Amino acid sequence: MSNVDLKKIEEAVKMILEAVGEDVNREGLLDTPKRVSKMYAEMFSGLQEDPREYFSTVFHEDHEELVLVKDIPFYSMCEHHLVPFYGKAHIAYVPSDGKVAGLSKLGRCVESVARRPQLQERITSTVADAIMEMLNPKGVYVIVEAEHMCMTMRGLKKPGAKTVTSAARGIYETDDVKRSEIISFIQMS
Incomplete structure (x- = not known):
């Protein structure tokens, strides 16, 4: 997770929501960019791993x-x-x-x-x-x-x-x- 730029993901998610016509300031979406950035960090955590390490x-x-x-x-x-x-x-x-x-x-x-x-x-x-x-x-x-x-x-x-x-x-x-x-x-x- 150390190489993941959470703030950059948050900004990108905000931009996508705005691009599809959403109001990023409405209650249901206020924390969505932060939640998505944390989710992506978890879902893409394998990028920081070598799968061969499990067989060392x-x-x-x-x-x-x-x-x-x-x-x-x-x-x-x-x-x-x-x-x-x-x-x-x-x-x-x-x-x-x-x-x-x-x-x-x-x-x-x-x-x-x-x-x-x-x-x-x-x-x-x-x-x-x-x-x-x-x-x-x-x-x-x-x-x-x-x-x-x-x-x-x-x-x-x-x-x-x-x-x-x-x-x-x-x-x-x-x-x-x-x-x-x-x-x-x-x-x-």
Whole structure:
């Protein structure tokens, strides 16, 4: 949050409200610029983070089979329209040399990447790349599904439409059976 200019955001919000014809001095809007600036500082806090940092501490465990954390909720802001998109991420990896991450670190990585002006495709690949780089597993498979408010509120106006992206690294790039196994686990309730 140290690099966020709250006053500049407040002024920009005031200008937008004035530009759409609002009275920035009416009671309901008096503190809106301040609230929005604080919200943006929080929502874009990932800009100050390196998602790989969550994998700097690893544990050594005699486990070299699938690890899957599914239904990791997240929200982000579309960099094209600055409106939210939200959904869930599923992260699977197969450890190598006994290197495993704390399970919460997978969720923290997703959150760090999502908390910036973003594209869903970039979230998916950045999370996969961070895990590959830091844990050096046999493979990583990340699936992200999200609803985009830019498709719900404007343009197409199709609420409920979901976008699904995936990133396969290592053994998951070529092994259809292993990818199918993960998808079947994700679909289990």
